[in-house]
Amino acid sequence: MKFINYLESITGVSVYPLISLLIFTSIFLLVCIYTFKQSKQTMEELKNIPLN
Amino acid sequence: MSNNLERFSYDNKIVKQFAFATALWALVGMLAGLLVSLQLVFPSLNFDLPQTTFGRTRPLHTNAVIFAFVGNGIFMGVYYSLQRLCKARMWSDKLSAIHFWGWQGIIVAAAVTLLSGFTTGKEYAELEWPIDIAITLVWVVFGLNMFMTILQRRERHLYVAIWFYIATWVTVAMLHIVNSFEMPVSLFKSYSWYAGVQDALVQWWYGHNAVAFFLTTPYLGLMYYFIPKAANRPVYSYRLSIIHFWALIFLYIWAGPHHLLYTSLPDWAQSLGTVFSVMLIAPSWGGMINGLLTLRGAWDRVREDVVLKFMVVAVTAYGMATFEGPMLSLKNVSAIAHYTDWIVAHVHVGALGWNGFLTFGVLYWLIPRMWRTNLYSKKLANWHFWIGTLGIILYAVPMYWAGWRHNEMLTQFTEDGRLQYQFLDMVNGMQGFYALRSLGGLLYVIGVVFMIVNIRKTIKQGNFLANEEAEAPALAKNYAIHGSEHWHRWIERRPVQMLVLSLVAVLIGGVIEMVPTFLIKSNIPTIASVKPYTPLELEGRDIYVREGCYTCHSQMIRPFRAETERYGEYSKAGEFIYDHPFQWGSKRTGPDLAREGAGNNKKGNAWHYNHMADPTSMSPSSIMPRYPWLHTDTIDIDLIPAKIRAMQKLGVPYSEGYDQIAVADLQKQAQIIYDDLKSQESQLLLGENGLQPNQEIIALIAYLQKLGRDLEVAPVANNQSSTK
Numbered sequence: 001m002k003f004i005n006y007l008e009s010i011t012g013v014s015v016y017p018l019i020s021l022l023i024f025t026s027i028f029l030l031v032c033i034y035t036f037k038q039s040k041q042t043m044e045e046l047k048n049i050p051l052n
Numbered sequence: 053m054s055n056n057l058e059r060f061s062y063d064n065k066i067v068k069q070f071a072f073a074t075a076l077w078a079l080v081g082m083l084a085g086l087l088v089s090l091q092l093v094f095p096s097l098n099f100d101l102p103q104t105t106f107g108r109t110r111p112l113h114t115n116a117v118i119f120a121f122v123g124n125g126i127f128m129g130v131y132y133s134l135q136r137l138c139k140a141r142m143w144s145d146k147l148s149a150i151h152f153w154g155w156q157g158i159i160v161a162a163a164v165t166l167l168s169g170f171t172t173g174k175e176y177a178e179l180e181w182p183i184d185i186a187i188t189l190v191w192v193v194f195g196l197n198m199f200m201t202i203l204q205r206r207e208r209h210l211y212v213a214i215w216f217y218i219a220t221w222v223t224v225a226m227l228h229i230v231n232s233f234e235m236p237v238s239l240f241k242s243y244s245w246y247a248g249v250q251d252a253l254v255q256w257w258y259g260h261n262a263v264a265f266f267l268t269t270p271y272l273g274l275m276y277y278f279i280p281k282a283a284n285r286p287v288y289s290y291r292l293s294i295i296h297f298w299a300l301i302f303l304y305i306w307a308g309p310h311h312l313l314y315t316s317l318p319d320w321a322q323s324l325g326t327v328f329s330v331m332l333i334a335p336s337w338g339g340m341i342n343g344l345l346t347l348r349g350a351w352d353r354v355r356e357d358v359v360l361k362f363m364v365v366a367v368t369a370y371g372m373a374t375f376e377g378p379m380l381s382l383k384n385v386s387a388i389a390h391y392t393d394w395i396v397a398h399v400h401v402g403a404l405g406w407n408g409f410l411t412f413g414v415l416y417w418l419i420p421r422m423w424r425t426n427l428y429s430k431k432l433a434n435w436h437f438w439i440g441t442l443g444i445i446l447y448a449v450p451m452y453w454a455g456w457r458h459n460e461m462l463t464q465f466t467e468d469g470r471l472q473y474q475f476l477d478m479v480n481g482m483q484g485f486y487a488l489r490s491l492g493g494l495l496y497v498i499g500v501v502f503m504i505v506n507i508r509k510t511i512k513q514g515n516f517l518a519n520e521e522a523e524a525p526a527l528a529k530n531y532a533i534h535g536s537e538h539w540h541r542w543i544e545r546r547p548v549q550m551l552v553l554s555l556v557a558v559l560i561g562g563v564i565e566m567v568p569t570f571l572i573k574s575n576i577p578t579i580a581s582v583k584p585y586t587p588l589e590l591e592g593r594d595i596y597v598r599e600g601c602y603t604c605h606s607q608m609i610r611p612f613r614a615e616t617e618r619y620g621e622y623s624k625a626g627e628f629i630y631d632h633p634f635q636w637g638s639k640r641t642g643p644d645l646a647r648e649g650a651g652n653n654k655k656g657n658a659w660h661y662n663h664m665a666d667p668t669s670m671s672p673s674s675i676m677p678r679y680p681w682l683h684t685d686t687i688d689i690d691l692i693p694a695k696i697r698a699m700q701k702l703g704v705p706y707s708e709g710y711d712q713i714a715v716a717d718l719q720k721q722a723q724i725i726y727d728d729l730k731s732q733e734s735q736l737l738l739g740e741n742g743l744q745p746n747q748e749i750i751a752l753i754a755y756l757q758k759l760g761r762d763l764e765v766a767p768v769a770n771n772q773s774s775t776k
Contacts, residue, residue, distance in 0.1 A: 020564050024560070028302070035291040035295055050133070050136070050213070050276075
């Protein structure tokens with residue numbers, strides 16, 4: 001069964017994968033930006049939580 | 053932040069209880085595994101009893117190891133680390149106790165019901181509906197206790213391990229509820245809400261994510277807590293752990309369809325599964341690297357410290373399994389490995405290496421601390437490590453080899469284009485590998501016995517600290533943010549928002565995959581000649597499910613020449629629309645049965661009768677168990693009307709009021725098979741009560757003869773030339 005048969009029957013289906021890709025990419029990018037903008041001191045503080 | 057120190061104590065009792073439970077169930081689950089593996093070498097070990105036959109002992113093994121051993125291992129680690137990471141005692145000791153005893157009760161109920169043949173027939177979700185409800189309730193108790201503890205914490209930031217625990221909780225809840233939708237017929241019998249292709253998609257969305265969110269994410273949480281503790285140094289990169297977390301939970305949920313490559317699942321869903329599985333390698337290896345590099349500069353200690361040895365091998369096994377997983381998700385590799393022992397090897401590298409060794413490492417670290425003593429014998433623990441490692445190798449290598457050989461033999465053609473080997477030739481070539489695998493399993497179990505002895509001796513020489521005193525300042529009510537802060541720090545302080553975002557992350561993949569497959573029901577091409585099961589066939593199918601035939605036989609012919617030559621026309625989505633549950637299977641220890649009642653595969657009723665009584669009578673050197681009880685036990689016709697009504701509610705088009713005449717129909721069809729068998733009675737391997745028309749074997753034969761038959765008559769039905 002080809003993808004197209006399923007897609008044709010859903011109204012506005014093309015927006016599904018676009019939305020999901022957008023959500024995934026944006027959150028992934030935001031997480032990356034966030035982590036690399038964090039100060040070294042904060043990261044040291046956080047990663048030492050189990051040892052304190 | 054307030055300077056007033058608050059005094060409180062950590063609850064070690066609940067950690068102790070879960071630690072004992074995980075050790076006990078490790079032994080039970082692995083001994084069951086050893087029995088299951090030996091049953092393939094020595095079929096007499098099935099003991100000709102329903103409760104001890106492979107189709108029931110194998111689900112017992114998988115459920116015991118996953119939900120009893122690993123489940124209790126998760127709770128042990130979570131209850132220990134969560135309290136310390138939150139600087140708070142568990143919110144309610146009572147809920148902790150309800151969780152512990154509830155979970156153990158579920159395990160015992162699971163063991164009893166599975167061996168009694170009460171099963172939904174869906175792998176790793178075999179438990180019947182009352183137990184499913186109990187699991188939901190106990191899971192809610194666990195979640196409530198966990199969240200309340202997090203909410204009353206004294207550490208503002210939620211350490212990354214806790215994110216993994218939260219994601220685990222919310223995703224397992226979602227998976228369990230969605231996959232367990234079923235229509236009850238009686239207290240211990242139900243039918244899956246979904247049918248055929250849809251059932252398969254939901255099942256492997258669940259099945260794959262049970263691996264992801266029960267066997268992986270909680271253990272990653274444990275890794276992020278216990279490796280730094282054991283190595284006494286912080287995790288290598290906290291930045292990497294944040295990316296690891298979000299990328300992993302986002303990607304994992306999409307990967308389920310890689311279990312269904314080349315099946316009747318729509319192509320697009322298969323492709324999605326493959327793409328996301330390949331992408332998964334990035335976060336998985338990010339996590340592995342983060343775990344291993346935590347030990348940078350401390351590798352000399354790994355030589356000395358048995359806890360670190362276990363943890364290093366565990367994380368390495370995780371890396372191996374998560375490299376292999378994406379490779380197996382490629383269609384060309386899956387074509388070779390699917391249905392073979394390769395998958396069994398892959399699974400056990402994960403279970404024995406990753407889950408097993410991490411649990412053992414945590415136990416060896418925890419027990420001396422909670423009992424305020426040293427480990428009784430480092431030497432014995434080292435023996436455990438080496439014998440366990442050898443066990444894993446002896447398990448995995450023969451299974452990889454067996455998997456490869458399975459595929460090689462079954463895809464060989466002679467020069468004149470015929471299949472070179474019978475299925476049984478391949479089975480007989482497996483015995484040596486199966487025996488070696490059992491030896492590997494035995495070594496691994498011996499290692500676990502060493503551990504239990506060591507733990508027991510350690511406990512005897514120590515003094516248990518039930519309530520560990522601690523103190524920490526309370527969290528200030530009004531948290532002042534100094535300067536600007538990033539949005540992620542905001543989430544890291546808010547467990548409820550973290551839960552919601554995790555749920556959104558995991559919902560996306562499931563929704564995108566399932567919605568089109570469900571909404572566009574009409575696009576699963578129906579085949580006019582595919583008819584609902586007759587009452588007798590339905591009863592036979594229930595027996596097929598009850599006896600766990602799917603643990604060895606698939607019902608899904610892939611579109612390969614080697615398969616269509618052997619089993620017949622490849623399987624179509626429209627063939628399974630009345631299959632509640634689907635029975636495609638995942639392993640071929642025996643041949644595919646999708647067209648057992650059609651074409652060249654079709655055998656007479658007497659063949660099936662004798663084959664089920666003693667498989668070697670029809671297939672010499674077969675390793676299939678005997679099923680003598682089917683030849684004496686009688687069909688339970690009281691439930692037939694309820695079963696028909698349940699099927700009608702699920703959309704199977706039986707005519708109105710059919711439930712009232714179903715029993716008569718059943719008896720009529722049984723009489724036909726009975727008469728046929730009766731005419732050959734002298735050749736039958738009769739049971740104690742001789743041949744009767746109401747015996748279970750009659751129903752099972754009716755079902756086996758139905759398999760593939762509808763498609764065979766398709767051309768006849770289309771041109772209306774016959775009313776046969």
